[in-house]
Amino acid sequence: MKRLILTLLCSASSILPAQGFNNKKEKAIPSKNLNEQTIHQSIQKETDKIFNKLVNIRRDFHENPELSGKEKRTQEKIKKYLLDLGIEVQTESYGHSVVGILKGGKKGKKIAWRSDMDALPNDYPDPETFKSKIKGVQHGCGHDIHMAIGLGIAEVLAKNKQSLKGTVYFVFQPEEETFKGAKEMLHNGLLSRINPDEIYGLHVTATPVGQIMVKSNEMFAYQKKIRIQLKNGLSEDELNSLGKKISNSLFRTSHGGKPWELQSIVDPKIGLTNPDTIFKDYLFTDGKFNMYSKNNESFLETYLYETNVSHLEKIIPTIQKVIEDNGYKDQFLSVSFVQENPTIINDERLTRSATEILQNLYGKNAIAPDYGQVPFFNDDFSYFQEKIPGVYFFLGGSNFEKDVIAMNHSPNFQVDEESIRTGVKSFSSLIVERLNRN
Structure with a gap:
């Protein structure tokens, strides 16, 4: 596994x-x-x-x-x-x-x-x-x-x-x-x-x-690794701030739950065997983005977890919109899934x-x-x-x-x-x- x-x-x-x-x-x-x-x-x-x-x-x-x-x-x-x-x-x-x-x-x-x-x-x-x-x-x-x-x-x-x-x-x-x-x-x-x-x-x-x-x-949730490519020039603080805004824009959970807390899968009130489980209808990222630079370009990478396959096609447009709405349209180069196992x-x-x-x-x-x-x-x-x-x-x-x-x-x-x-x-x-x- x-x-x-x-x-x-x-x-x-x-x-x-x-x-x-x-x-x-x-x-x-x-x-x-x-x-x-x-x-x-x-x-x-x-x-x-x-x-x-x-x-x-x-x-x-x-x-x-x-x-x-x-x-x-x-x-x-x-x-x-x-x-x-x-x-x-x-x-x-x-x-x-x-x-x-x-x-x-x-x-x-x-x-x-x-x-x-x-x-x-x-x-x-x-x-x-x-x-x-x-x-x-x-x-x-x-x-x-x-x-x-x-x-x-x-x-x-x-x-x-x-x-x-x-x-x-x-x-x-x-x-x-x-x-x-x-x-x-x-x-x-x-x-x-x-x-x-x-x-x-x-x-x-x-x-x-x-x-x-x-x-x-x-x-399981669908797991996707997302990569954002930008022109170099953004500071580390700017990249961190942008990553947080992207994560917040994607974030969704049911019943205010925390599905990343895996110990809860066995909880009879919110775990997998309860029809009202917190482990359905969610989307979240790993949190902090991995940042690195290469060939005068900046990259942001993280994993995300989505339960609804029909929502996957909305993720990349949502990220692109956040980048543009925060004034980085000219720096934006691409956003893509770079790992998406079945x-x-x-x-x-x-x-x-x-x-x-x-x-x-x-x-x-x-x-x-x-x-x-x-x-x-x-x-x-x-x-x-x-x-x-x-x-x-x-x-x-x-x-x-x-x-x-x-x-x-x-x-x-x-x-x-x-x-x-x-x-x-x-x-x-x-x-x-x-x-x-x-």
């Missing part, structure tokens, strides 16, 4: 709910179809059986993180795990990617599950006993959890292979943090080799452990189907509606969604009673490993049910 700025959780404990979701003891709702009931009971049983093994491999990934483009050891671990399950493996898609191919006992459609592999270049405090052994490199975004879940789903489904109607592809993708891996896998012909009908993925986040969250369409957009039909499936199998609380869009973060899973209908989920990893806060890219990032159990069980069942539906 690519993150553009850091928000600390110094005051999070005052607003976080005292207790999260924990589906460990939940039982599947009995199915009217005996065969369906049996396979989901098997999924739960197998998940529990391999849980400790998945925790151990997650901790191995955590102790041995690898940066984008250097996931060689990680690739070998994943490849061996899948081969030991009898799953066909391909590694030629791009870089250190791994694609596992599990063909079911019956013919049917094709579904892909994606897990990202790379770690972060940081050296934040890590409270875990199984800390990174690699100086300056950490799994501070939860990709170690994602890989453990992906391998767990592969093992559970492999043990139920004869009941599967179709083919499942396990796409282990490198270089997500650089927003490069998914794009390059597609560019190098991934779809010509596997061509799935649907694709799914997840990201662990700071919501309560055991809680799955999803919404149709955008999960954002996660969940397929509406598949999102509705996934929600229905998980609630029918594991209860109404198995999945929570998401009413907002998270700023700062993004994920190159969006490149897959441009080609294949897909759904991207948030999986809660925080345990507030234990002071475990899964705020990605932050100091003391931790994940309650029960999230692995929830992810493997829930998404194994989801894949089985989606394979059974035309």
